[in-house]
Amino acid sequence: MSIPRIGDPAPDFTAVTTQGPITLSEWQGGKWVLLFSHPADFTPVCTTELSELARRNAEFEARNVKLIGLSIDSIHSHLAWLDSIREKLGIDVPFPMIADLDTKVAQAYGMLHPGESATVTVRAVFVIDPTRTVRALVYYPLTCGRNVDELVRLIDALQTASANACATPVNWRPGEKVIVPPALTVDARKKRQLDGTIEKTTAYLAFKTL
DSSP states (O other), X not given: OOOOOTTSBXXXXXXOBBTBOEEHHHHHTTSEEEEEEOSOTTOHHHHHHHHHHHXXXXXXXXXXXEEEEEESSOHHHHHHHHHHHHHHHOOOOOSOEEXXXXXXXXXXXXXXXXXXXXXXXXEEEEEEOTTSBEEXXXXXXXXXXXXXXXXXXXXXXXXXXXXXXXXXXXXXXXXXXXXXXXXXXXXXXXXXHHOTTEEESSSSOEEEOO
């Protein structure tokens, strides 16, 4: 089993979903994508995750991000689970859920880890940019629910770094200072030293307010 790495093209696929057949490259439509897998429908941790992602879907939309979920359950199971979440929790799930019964998508993205379980996907998250490049991936075990706050923060950091040719420091949040890449030539170092917007800590660590 191979796992797409950061910087790799995100594997394209066509799959059955709760919103009809989807081909990733067509459905993406120039947006960012957060593709996530869950172990199984009608399970407690997965229900809390799906509900929270649905509740906060507008935050992802505001960041030009589309959500799409996956498990190796049937489309009938997915639809019944979404009905149950709507009935019991009062939450509509607005994004598609892939019914990956043949495990083709799960295998393409390395979501099946036999050491954890031979029959269900782990909690994988892939952040895919508009060029369909994998920008981040995060894996969680079956017992640990994901932190949606961190997923939102990760997307903010990725988009900020992409738009401003910078990096983000530990625990960074939007509005905080970013890290300026080190200067790699003598001329670049001189120019940086004259830049009053850069807060230099050391030769290799400098910050800037965007």
